[in-house]
Amino acid sequence: AQSVTQLDSQVPVFEEAPVELRCNYSSSVSVYLFWYVQYPNQGLQLLLKYLSGSTLVESINGFEAEFNKSQTSFHLRKPSVHISDTAEYFCAVSDPRGGADGLTFGKGTHLIIQP
Amino acid sequence: GAGVSQSPSNKVTEKGKDVELRCDPISGHTALYWYRQSLGQGLEFLIYFQGNSAPDKSGLPSDRFSAERTGGSVSTLTIQRTQQEDSAVYLCASSLRFHEQYFGPGTRLTVT
Numbered sequence: 732a733q734s735v736t737q738l739d740s741q742v743p744v745f746e747e748a749p750v751e752l753r754c755n756y757s758s759s760v761s762v763y764l765f766w767y768v769q770y771p772n773q774g775l776q777l778l779l780k781y782l783s784g785s786t787l788v789e790s791i792n793g794f795e796a797e798f799n800k801s802q803t804s805f806h807l808r809k810p811s812v813h814i815s816d817t818a819e820y821f822c823a824v825s826d827p828r829g830g831a832d833g834l835t836f837g838k839g840t841h842l843i844i845q846p
Numbered sequence: 847g848a849g850v851s852q853s854p855s856n857k858v859t860e861k862g863k864d865v866e867l868r869c870d871p872i873s874g875h876t877a878l879y880w881y882r883q884s885l886g887q888g889l890e891f892l893i894y895f896q897g898n899s900a901p902d903k904s905g906l907p908s909d910r911f912s913a914e915r916t917g918g919s920v921s922t923l924t925i926q927r928t929q930q931e932d933s934a935v936y937l938c939a940s941s942l943r944f945h946e947q948y949f950g951p952g953t954r955l956t957v958t
Contacts, residue, residue: 775949833879833891834947
């Protein structure tokens with residue numbers, strides 16, 4: 732069984748400040764890791780993913796996440812946030828052996844950008 | 847190309863009624879997933895279809911929930927005798943490779 736913990740339900744940040752959204756996971760097997768973003772009244776969009784290879788992965792809109800196996804973490808970071816980054820962010824894991832169990836999501840972190 | 851579509855976008859129903867939620871996956875995607883998003887439970891995985899194979903129903907919350915996928919494409923999630931605790935946003939996702947799931951906009955179900 733797998734589980735994902737996002738300790739912060741809300742993170743308020745001033746515009747142009749850096750931000751880190753924390754994600755820790757628990758699994759008895761290796762996992763694939765994902766960050767999804769949900770803008771108000773919209774569906775989930777894949778932000779970035781770690782499957783293998785380089786532990787640092789980047790998205791096209793300036794976010795990055797680093798897989799740390801020893802700490803079982805996959806924290807999301809952005810050096811300078813914008814008002815448009817206001818959204819709910821979900822960390823998720825899946826079993827590389829197959830999709831029968833779907834994605835296991837964390838509870839989500841609401842990123843609030845203050846002007 | 848077109849993304850995952852779901853209908854209806856909103857559904858209000860009376861307790862005890864049956865509802866059907868529809869999902870049209872991205873053309874060519876062989877895998878289809880249903881999730882439920884609610885305030886109390888977050889995002890829960892419900893059921894997974896791979897092609898025309900029989901799905902694993904163990905994630906469905908009760909026997910009032912059922913799902914089918916016709917012709918390896920469109921899927922319908924049916925909830926019988928709806929209860930207030932069924933109120934949630936029901937999300938559908940599809941993928942070609944199981945680890946890259948693309949989500950639809952969801953159906954917001956309100957049971958009164």
